[in-house]
Amino acid sequence: MAEDYSLPQEVEKYDPDNMRQDILQMPSQVSQGYQLGDKVDLAGLEDTHFSDVIIIGMGGSSIAGLILKDYLQTDPLKLVINQDYSLPVWAGQGTLVIACSYSGNTEETLSAFKEARRRGCGLVIVTVGGKLEEQAKVTRLPIVKIPSGHQPRSSMPVQFFVILRILERLRLVSDKGAEVGRVAADLKAQAPGIEKNAISLSEKVAGRTPLVYTSSKFSSVGYRWKCQFNENAKTPGFCHTFSELNHNEMDGFENLNASFHAVFLRFEDDFRRVQQRMDLTRDILLKRGVAVTDIGIRGPTRLSKMFAAVLLGDLTTYFLALRLRTNPSKVDLIEEFKRKLGPFVV
Known part of the structure; x- marks a missing residue:
């Protein structure tokens, strides 16, 4: 397709x-x-x-x-x-x-x-x-x-x-000055390709609940994706890490179905055994009818890779919001909750 x-x-x-x-x-x-x-x-x-x-x-x-x-x-x-x-x-x-x-x-x-x-x-x-x-x-x-x-x-x-x-x-x-100096240039060069991939991924995820998986080294990136699915696209989203999820969450795969879409963020410096776990877990999900998208995160430095992954997640959830005909900026439910909670006296 x-x-x-x-x-x-x-x-x-x-x-x-x-x-x-x-x-x-x-x-x-x-x-x-x-x-x-x-x-x-x-x-x-x-x-x-x-x-x-x-x-x-x-x-x-x-x-x-x-x-x-x-x-x-x-x-x-x-x-x-x-x-x-x-x-x-x-x-x-x-x-x-x-x-x-x-x-x-x-x-x-x-x-x-x-x-x-x-x-x-x-x-x-x-x-x-x-x-x-x-x-x-x-x-x-x-x-x-x-x-x-x-x-x-x-x-x-x-x-x-x-x-x-x-x-x-x-x-x-x-x-970290030398590494920071490279990040802006790396992101600027990668942005057009990242945006194109984000548009495509948003179409694949639309109508399904995203599961975002990373190695524990990059758990924060997966969490950023999860939160952007929530706030930008106004959709439930979940995240977990390898190899911890192989000790608990994967047992829940028995009851997964096609209403979920798993996104594997794979960094090239993930531990080799973690990469093997990702491969095997991917196969288990596919056999249960769950769509899986593998995303290889590459770059010249650790910092560039992390922010390239963040940019992809931000854009994917932005374009998903558009597909769902929702304003990605507004967080009406959060604001309504704050009003109901009332003022806090520090």
């Missing part, structure tokens, strides 16, 4: 906010975020020895941290991503806390931020504004103001490279 690269008519009707343009700005977001992280005044922190780092955030802000943690697997940094109202019990004066909230009003982040101040943690703020900026200004904390006017999840690349540069400047990780 020929690949389907067609799109719904009247694309503008379903994407009045032009999310496609936001997604395709990812190459420029690399240098933008890195430069913002380079400019922030870290006086008072540069001479402090931090034994560990906590990134507090929710949604797209936390995903920036999760992807960063996967990327920094070869660095001996104790890095924790905190998606909660409170901090781990061990956080204290030797802990650097980077509080990330696009709006600056995320209640879990505000709560954990307040606790970090009380415990004497080092603090850096990454936000557009809101209450987080207001509180940070009162205590004269370092603030990185990121560009406004986007969906929070679209700012993830900016936040990622802001945080990476801050960690470099505080000598908590080795210098």
